[in-house]
Amino acid sequence: MxxxxxxxxxxxxxxxxxxxxxxxxxxxxxxxxxxxxxxxxxxxxxxxxxxxxxxxxxxxxxxxxxxxxxxxxxxxxxxxxxxxxxxxxxxxxxxxxxxxxxxxxxxxxxxxxxxxxxxxIGSLKGADNSALITIGTGIGGGIIVNGKLHNGSHGIGCEIGHTIVGENFYDCSCGRNGCLETFASATALIRYTKKLIEETKEETIIIDKLEGNLDLLEAKTILDSAKEGDCVAVKAVNRFIKYLSIGLLNLINILDPEVIAIGGGVSKAGNYLLNLIEKNINNNKAFGDMEIAKITLARLGNEAGIVGxxxxxxxx
Ligand SMILES: [Zn+2]
The missing domain is CATH 3.30.420.40 (ATPase, nucleotide binding domain)
Incomplete structure (x- = not known):
């Protein structure tokens, strides 16, 4: 025990x-x-x-x-x-x-x-080469290689959130510009949506949902509004998915894992999120028809921290 x-x-x-x-x-x-x-x-x-x-x-x-x-x-x-x-x-x-x-x-x-x-005990069970990406305030990751947790040589292990995927309108907490977590975390989704609303003044149901108070904006509100077809939310979610997929495809090209599980608060958007990711990844993967990692949702909740x-x- x-x-x-x-x-x-x-x-x-x-x-x-x-x-x-x-x-x-x-x-x-x-x-x-x-x-x-x-x-x-x-x-x-x-x-x-x-x-x-x-x-x-x-x-x-x-x-x-x-x-x-x-x-x-x-x-x-x-x-x-x-x-x-x-x-x-x-x-x-x-x-x-x-x-x-x-x-x-x-x-x-x-x-x-x-x-x-x-x-x-969760969704990577039996997948000896696999990864978990957690999407919340930031982006974290863990990698299993040949049935063992990969923890690297200097304790970095898997800092996929700090891999550079583009140029962004704000800097990362690590001091650089362009990190994945500034494009594809809950924080990133909220910041970009606020920027869209403030700059474009486009009509959006998000404002009604928050009764005008943008400070209350959460990733869930944006994802729910996108599901309902709100133009601003759809635009923000599409950008989020685009960069998340770049991050996942980079991981796929380096590791070629069997399965990648998506966890963290944002993964509560479930199959809606999964379908968007799958579609984007299939449209953008290298080498056309080659089979690549299955993307799935993490199965464990808060207990994952203690059990792991x-x-x-x-x-x-
Ligand atoms: Zn960073």
């Missing part, structure tokens, strides 16, 4: 997970990310101890602890290089946790960890 830890910007969730990836018991607490790293880590250790106690297990039942972080960690040392949302830089997370629990501790990026969960983190222990 393993402990999986999902460290998010707003919530820390921990869970007991068995060898088959089944989540048996979980607990959570607020991250309060404005605090120093050592206070947040202290809360993680307290939460794990409570989890084990309240599920009537002993620490000796736990074979290892896996932690998913919203950032990058060095593969060998388990030192967190950076988590922008948490304000962490060079935090020796693995060393601190191993000292506290005397168990092996493994750390990886949250999207990579979610890919591992999809590979174990725990599965790091199994895969090491």
């Amino acid at each position: 393993y402990v999986g830890v999902d460290v998010g910007g707003t919530k820390i969730a921990v869970g007991l997970v068995d060898q088959d990836g089944q989540l048996l018991f979980q607990k959570s607490c607020p991250t309060r990310a404005e605090r120093p790293a050592h206070e947040v880590i202290e809360d993680i250790t307290v939460l794990i101890k409570k989890l084990v106690k309240e599920s009537h297990k002993e620490m000796t039942d736990i074979l290892g602890i896996g932690i998913g972080i919203p950032g990058m960690a060095e593969k060998d040392t388990g030192n967190v290089i950076e988590c922008v949302n948490l304000g962490w830089k060079h935090v020796p997370l693995k060393r601190l946790m191993e000292k506290e629990f005397d168990k092996p501790v493994y750390i990886d990026n949250d999207a990579s960890v979610a890919a591992l969960a999809e590979y174990e 983190a725990a599965m790091l222990c199994k895969h090491m």
Whole structure:
């Protein structure tokens, strides 16, 4: 049995997970990310101890602890290089946790960890070469190569969100211009739609839906409006799909995976989104008739973070 830890910007969730990836018991607490790293880590250790106690297990039942972080960690040392949302830089997370629990501790990026969960029990199951792309505030990714989570040589693993796909009207949080996540994340879709509305003054049902307050704009409103045929929304969604497809095709051309799963908040648009992506990819793929990766929706929800983190222990 393993402990999986999902460290998010707003919530820390921990869970007991068995060898088959089944989540048996979980607990959570607020991250309060404005605090120093050592206070947040202290809360993680307290939460794990409570989890084990309240599920009537002993620490000796736990074979290892896996932690998913919203950032990058060095593969060998388990030192967190950076988590922008948490304000962490060079935090020796693995060393601190191993000292506290005397168990092996493994750390990886949250999207990579979610890919591992999809590979174990979700829509990537059985696909030894596959990838998960999570589309939310940003774009994250995780890659499975030959049945193993690919985590690269420097902890970068899969930063598909920061691959350059064009020139954009605003810069990325990484300091460059043209990153995929500035074209094809929820944030990107919202920013471009606002720009369209403000610049073109075209009539749109989006304004009515928000009762005039554009600050309330969410990706869901845009996707729903596009489904209803609203011209502004359709234009914004088409641009979003165009660049997302470029990103996916780049991944396909480098990796040639069997399956790519789409997860994250935006994937709630379901088959509507999937059909648009499939159509665009089929029209734009290289080498015409060659068979390429199947695009599908991720199957797991929030539990992917805990389950995937725990599965790091199994895969090491
Ligand atoms: Zn970037």
